[in-house]
Amino acid sequence: MSNSELLDLKRRAGMRPVETHTGKQLAYGQLCCCPFHEDHTPSFGPYAGDDGLPRWKCLGCGWEGDAIDFVEKKDGLSKRDAI
Numbered sequence: 001m002s003n004s005e006l007l008d009l010k011r012r013a014g015m016r017p018v019e020t021h022t023g024k025q026l027a028y029g030q031l032c033c034c035p036f037h038e039d040h041t042p043s044f045g046p047y048a049g050d051d052g053l054p055r056w057k058c059l060g061c062g063w064e065g066d067a068i069d070f071v072e073k074k075d076g077l078s079k080r081d082a083i
Contacts, residue, residue: 001083007051009083010066015046015054017067021074034058035074 001009019025022044024032031042036058043060057064063073072082 006068006083007053010053010068013067015067018046018054018056018070021070028054031059034060034063036063037061 015026022032022035026032026046028046028048031045033039033042034044036044037060039058039060041060044056044058044063046054046056049055049066053066055064055066056070065073068079068082071077072079075082
């Protein structure tokens with residue numbers, strides 16, 4: 001898959017993969033509990049990456065990535081399978 005195809009996939013996916021897994025619809029700047037660690041205080045939320053596409057970061061555990069990275073980690077998949 002070329003870089004332009006990958007960017008197009010991320011653009012089309014938007015925030016849906018993370019929203020589906022977390023059950024939360026978040027706007028930039030909003031936080032929820034991180035799905036990757038025991039979290040009692042919301043610390044996980046979206047922000048706009050340098051390319052304008054959504055990325056997520058946890059202020060607690062430090063995880064950071066895009067929708068594909070999220071699916072890869074959450075479902076225990078390879079990058080290829082997450083794509």
